Amino acid sequence: MDFTSGSGLGRLVGQPPRVLHALRNVSLTVGVGEMLGVVGESGCGKSTLGRCIAGLYQPTRGEIFWQGAPLAALGGYRERSRQIQMIFQDPYSSLNPRMSIRQMLEEVLTVHAPAHGKGEVRDRLDELLLTVGLSPALKERLPHALSGGQRQRVSIARALAPKPRLIVADEPVSALDASVQAQIINLFDELREKLGIAFIFVAHDLDVVRHISQRIAVMYLGEVVETAPAETLFAHPVHPYSRGLIAAIPSLDPERRTPDAGIDGELPDPMKPPAGCAFSGRCSHVLPDCRQRHPNLEPVTVGHLSRCLRNEAFAA
Template sequence: MSDDVILAADNVTKHFGSGGRWLSKAPVVQAVDGVSLRIKRGETFAIVGESGCGKSTLARLLMRLLAPTSGSVQFEGREISAAKGEKLKALRRDVQFIFQDPFSSLNPRMTVGQLVGEPIEVHAPALGKQARQAKVADLLRSVGLRAEHSDRYPHEFSGGQRQRIGIARALAAGPKLIIGDEPVSALDVSVQAQVINLLGDLSRDLGLTLVIIAHDLGVIRHMSDRVAVMYLGRIVELGETKDVYANPRHPYTQALLASIPSMDGPGVDHEATVLGEMPSPSDPPPGCRFHTRCPFVQDRCRSETPVLRTSGDGDHQIACHFWDSLPAAPVPTHKTNRSQAAQARFALHRAASEGGTVTHKTQN
């Protein structure tokens, strides 16, 4: 593995309900199915997709909170998929996790000082009490809190402040990589930007590598270097964030981007490029897993699984048989209204059902 790669996953799979006599008749949930990726040292890497696509499960696999059904995960070249004991403890020092809910992830019976000081006590037991308290105070100040907050309990803080406490706790062990599982989705919109800016500042100042899980592409647009789009347990598009936003090639990515709310107006209705509901991960469709919702589906999509292929534009990769022949995504404008979006949706549905050629038209 290259020196600039800090975390790597090779064909990682995680299936639930596939073992034990009590689960022998339960359907197997294919939460993650054959994911491979490389995360570079010092970058902010985002994993996005709808709820239920497997991104949170993948995050837990990358940190060894879950063991994969198959495949391997390496941190700094060391296999961690089966890490136990001292090896797992050392991994916990280098890789930390920020959970989605800043309230349930903090022990309500512990003060903030105890919560933030616990990782220091575990990973640096030789550090004296006064030195540990001083470090806790420094960590609280680094996330925008005050040192005197260490004597309070989590319920005495707002949601944004609790998430800052969670970030301080994640930083306490001196990690090299932090994984945030929807770190701002439980917060008010007015607070989300503050926490996002905080993570960006800490990453730059401390040289951290960040992996951010999100279902909203608008959240990670300005904070990530690269983005992987997941659908039903698999990565369907991967590349530099600026390239994916400027030129999304997979129909699913186009739908996600079209669904981002715009301050300029209603934009393009995302239903113009995606149909129906996501299938169950316990019974994924054959071939391309997106074919049941794709307006551009063809016979090959229903039987043959597409693999990630480089588009020739940098490291931009797409898992679609026909990505290079599909029309570019329509450009949302504030002049596009609902009736125009409805007309586009009807044309896409009809062309898909008849197997005809679909042509996008941008309204001016």
């Protein structure tokens, strides 16, 4: 997925447009009813990925498949949104401040099941609220009369209304207090298990997705640098970037923190990515070759892939 800038005045004075490759060579699969955690620091392309999958962006290149067929075969926005829903970080800005919870949910329910009578819509609305842990007694409230956690529960209810098969949740707990975060994370886990919905759960913090993801993909500068079953990733991380992220989680065993404690430096300018490995400029294990050769995402073991020239050494 590319973003092109400088197409206005810059082009008039003869400057070439600048292209930012927000996503490059990303290849991922999500199984039915699976929770895929996607992590990486701010600016690495997580939201762009989520938006491509939810159909909010049209990828510049490449294809997205849905149950074996190109995603486009699902049809227009409405058909797609029946199957794939998105939840955003800030429930306040994604909810209409002038509509009550009931009005908002009724609207979605009516769009997706226009044949339903009033009674059916009301029953389904109450059921949705209960599913996300809200009392139907709250339904006449406006968003501002709810807490942050309650508002995020409303966005979740709204996303569940069309009975989607996949929900892309883009940092859905980042704006919430720590105590509320855990409740909402548990709710996602429950929904996956009870309703069999697949989730792509985006977070900038590995700790957030650790216990609820079946698989995790770690992103760096628009690329997936490592993907593995969650337990494998934590027990045997291979890529130096993932190792740094894990080492930086304060709650983990301090002994494991020493070799790669955290990650220094900043994400490079995405308009000018390094020639070799995207992480080479910040990697404490860098070799001269890493600055020349761009590594592929390659299997370390079955279902565990890493994008590092030194995969073998680090997997040992």
